[in-house]
Amino acid sequence: MQYKVIIAIFICSIMSTVSAEAKERPYINIGKAEVKQSPMALVPLIYLGTPALASKHLAYGKRFYDIILKDLTISSYFSFIAPEAFVEDYRNRSLTPKANDPRKGFDFGSWKQIGAEFMIRSGFKINQNQFQYEAYLYHVPQRKLILGKAYSGSINDLRTIAHKFSNDIMKSLTGRNGFFMTKFVVSRGTNKSEKEIFVMDWDGANQQQVSKHRTISQSPAWSPNGRYITYTSFLYHKKMKTRNADLFLYDFEKNKRWLISYQKGINSGGTFTPDSKEILLRISKVGASDLYKTDFSGKRLTQLTNGPRGAMNVEPAVSPDGKTVAFSSDRSGKPMIYTMDMSGKKVKRLTFAGVYNSSPAWSPDGKRLAFAGFDKGHFDIFTVDANGKNIKRLTTARKRDGRLANNEYPSFSPDGRFILFSSDRTGRYQLYIVSIDGKYEHRLTFDNKDYYKPQWSPYLN
Amino acid sequence: MSKPKDSFRYFIYLSVGFHAVVFLFLTVKVLFFPDQAPEHRQSVRIDVVALPEKVTEPPKPPAATPKPAPKLEKAKPKEVKKKPVAKKAKPKKPKAKLKAPAENKKKRVKDDQSSAIARLKALQKLKSKNTNKTKEIEYKGNAISKGNSLQGLEKLHHNSYLDEVETQVRTHWNLPEWLANGNLKARVLLLVRKNGVISEKSFVVKSGNDLFDQYVIDTLEKSSPLPPPPSNLVDFYSTTGFEIGFPE
Numbered sequence: 272m273q274y275k276v277i278i279a280i281f282i283c284s285i286m287s288t289v290s291a292e293a294k295e296r297p298y299i300n301i302g303k304a305e306v307k308q309s310p311m312a313l314v315p316l317i318y319l320g321t322p323a324l325a326s327k328h329l330a331y332g333k334r335f336y337d338i339i340l341k342d343l344t345i346s347s348y349f350s351f352i353a354p355e356a357f358v359e360d361y362r363n364r365s366l367t368p369k370a371n372d373p374r375k376g377f378d379f380g381s382w383k384q385i386g387a388e389f390m391i392r393s394g395f396k397i398n399q400n401q402f403q404y405e406a407y408l409y410h411v412p413q414r415k416l417i418l419g420k421a422y423s424g425s426i427n428d429l430r431t432i433a434h435k436f437s438n439d440i441m442k443s444l445t446g447r448n449g450f451f452m453t454k455f456v457v458s459r460g461t462n463k464s465e466k467e468i469f470v471m472d473w474d475g476a477n478q479q480q481v482s483k484h485r486t487i488s489q490s491p492a493w494s495p496n497g498r499y500i501t502y503t504s505f506l507y508h509k510k511m512k513t514r515n516a517d518l519f520l521y522d523f524e525k526n527k528r529w530l531i532s533y534q535k536g537i538n539s540g541g542t543f544t545p546d547s548k549e550i551l552l553r554i555s556k557v558g559a560s561d562l563y564k565t566d567f568s569g570k571r572l573t574q575l576t577n578g579p580r581g582a583m584n585v586e587p588a589v590s591p592d593g594k595t596v597a598f599s600s601d602r603s604g605k606p607m608i609y610t611m612d613m614s615g616k617k618v619k620r621l622t623f624a625g626v627y628n629s630s631p632a633w634s635p636d637g638k639r640l641a642f643a644g645f646d647k648g649h650f651d652i653f654t655v656d657a658n659g660k661n662i663k664r665l666t667t668a669r670k671r672d673g674r675l676a677n678n679e680y681p682s683f684s685p686d687g688r689f690i691l692f693s694s695d696r697t698g699r700y701q702l703y704i705v706s707i708d709g710k711y712e713h714r715l716t717f718d719n720k721d722y723y724k725p726q727w728s729p730y731l732n
Numbered sequence: 733m734s735k736p737k738d739s740f741r742y743f744i745y746l747s748v749g750f751h752a753v754v755f756l757f758l759t760v761k762v763l764f765f766p767d768q769a770p771e772h773r774q775s776v777r778i779d780v781v782a783l784p785e786k787v788t789e790p791p792k793p794p795a796a797t798p799k800p801a802p803k804l805e806k807a808k809p810k811e812v813k814k815k816p817v818a819k820k821a822k823p824k825k826p827k828a829k830l831k832a833p834a835e836n837k838k839k840r841v842k843d844d845q846s847s848a849i850a851r852l853k854a855l856q857k858l859k860s861k862n863t864n865k866t867k868e869i870e871y872k873g874n875a876i877s878k879g880n881s882l883q884g885l886e887k888l889h890h891n892s893y894l895d896e897v898e899t900q901v902r903t904h905w906n907l908p909e910w911l912a913n914g915n916l917k918a919r920v921l922l923l924v925r926k927n928g929v930i931s932e933k934s935f936v937v938k939s940g941n942d943l944f945d946q947y948v949i950d951t952l953e954k955s956s957p958l959p960p961p962p963s964n965l966v967d968f969y970s971t972t973g974f975e976i977g978f979p980e
Contacts, residue, residue: 296921297890297974299898304947304979305906306913348908413946444943445910625783646783653783664786709786 311349312387314361320396328397335433342437342451347711366392366407379414387411402426418443450684452732456491456500457725468502475715490539493728494547498524501541531569540586551587562587575615588631597631608642621659630680634687641681641690649675652692665709668696680724691727889962896959904954916944923973926966928957948978
């Protein structure tokens with residue numbers, strides 16, 4: 272027993288001496304790091320198939336490369352080293368390093384020499400309409416393989432395979448899902464007097480029409496589980512002999528749609544609760560426009576706002592935790608952003624600046640809201656903290672004639688790093704995304720259509 | 733005669749009764765069926781009309797420990813290092829005046845630069861001489877024992893040196909966005925030779941993310957050699973060393 276006590280005292284004395292010495296050692300806190308883009312060498316795809324078919328298949332490889340390059344460029348995490356700057360002749364090297372393939376493996380040294388931090392090497396072949404892709408992501412300074420995967424799918428699913436690979440890169444580096452498999456829902460002009468609801472990939476490709484009412488269909492919204500969308504259509508009612516703005520629900524799984532709310536007036540601005548079981552909407556009757564909550568049958572209707580004094584209450588947006596509703600209202604004279612709890616109480620005015628603030632949208636973490644603010648004759652996208660502080664303008668763009676363009680209808684990406692919006696800077700309302708610091712902005716649609724009120728889907732994969 | 737009196741009384745009762753009913757009705761309505769709460773509007777309302785402009789380059793957050801003095805000291809020798817030619821240009825100063833005006837102009841700029849660098853150099857020498865002198869004087873006048881205790885003048889020397897190191901390392905400390913926002917932390921122990929070369933670097937605390945730790949090592953490699961430690965602290969920094977937190 273005595274022996275054990277002596278050993279314990281001895282260990283304690285040593286530890287105290289060591290800790291005393293450690294305490295005496297000076298210490299520097301270097302602070303937060305500067306954020307930088309990592310130099311990436313995205314090596315063009317190598318053709319791994321039968322040489323005789325190379326000329327026929329190379330275009331697929333180029334198309335695939337362009338999709339990945341666009342995905343990763345827009346992620347804003349990387350700066351890309353131009354292939355002309357590559358020292359090594361990548362065409363005559365295999366996809367693995369010399370350590371694995373001494374005869375044809377590539378040399379990390381030549382990639383470090385051009386400053387590459389990350390490198391993607393990949394190859395493909397096409398067998399009986401099956402696109403087979405093999406890819407490796409390396410960290411050059413560490414000479415380390417981060418990701419190695421093989422993909423296979425129909426040649427028609429080439430875009431999906433490319434987006435899947437981009438997502439895998441994001442996941443392996445950041446630990447978070449990429450948004451490259453997500454979609455947008457949007458109201459798109461089909462002719463001068465009609466708008467229909469369309470769904471498209473996040474990069475504007477693969478547009479599919481969801482509504483065919485041959486009228487004005489607008490204000491679409493995704494359910495948080497990605498299964499439903501809700502939208503409003505100005506349908507002709509035979510009995511009333513007039514058009515009425517009715518709220519629809521569309522189920523992607525069952526490919527079915529049904530009417531949720533068709534009270535006389537405007538039934539619009541539908542948005543889902545986080546559990547995807549209820550819908551908040553605005554119902555406008557003569558002299559009043561208020562917010563309501565309903566289930567999918569449309570029968571259990573609860574009124575959330577009541578004026579005051581015939582004030583307009585529109586565009587509800589439920590916070591991700593399901594506790595707060597943001598909406599726009601002109602109860603103070605000018606349309607501004609307000610918040611309230613889910614029962615319609617504890618109303619709080621969130622924005623005071625500007626002439627006209629509308630279209631509130633929550634960030635996925637519920638800490639910020641984006642909105643469209645009308646100021647100096649045009650709309651811009653802004654963000655504001657959930658407590659109403661720290662307003663930031665994210666957009667500013669001019670039309671060809673020099674006048675300031677409108678940037679409207681914001682919607683957050685599921686990872687919260689970007690905001691989707693619609694802008695008329697080209698003369699048409701096209702889709703754009705902007706990073707939440709306003710630093711990076713990208714145009715996503717390049718056609719002569721008009722896109723209104725786009726909404727970003729949740730993660731769908 | 734009694735008829736008019738009775739009818740008068742009758743109408744009085746009727747009037748009182750009617751008023752009572754109206755009063756009762758209003759009271760019940762107010763108490764049990766309240767109308768919408770009246771909206772109280774402020775007599776004076778002030779709105780901020782203008783929304784903020786877009787900030788293209790977000791302002792850089794101020795450094796955690798802004799210490800201008802060591803930064804200046806660090807900047808000077810760098811300038812001198814970048815233009816070693818300037819040293820040679822110094823004695824040619826008077827000859828330049830005899831050359832053609834275009835050349836003269838160039839020469840003058842060069843001379844100005846060289847003289848400026850020379851001035852900086854001289855100032856630095858003077859400063860280092862002064863600091864050496866003061867060090868000697870201070871050591872003579874003080875009875876501070878040499879050792880590991882960071883107190884008094886020795887502490888000042890440590891702080892001044894560590895400020896220089898911090899400034900140098902900070903310039904190389906950058907991360908990809910996903911790591912910078914990842915709330916990762918690491919702490920490294922450094923031993924530094926007389927000439928500022930890092931002789932040993934070892935993790936006291938690792939972040940748990942290999943890539944982050946690699947960026948920490950890269951940052952230190954890019955920062956080496958560090959400023960040489962003050963002569964009286966060479967032993968300390970080569971044996972005991974110091975720790976750097978990336979970040980705290």
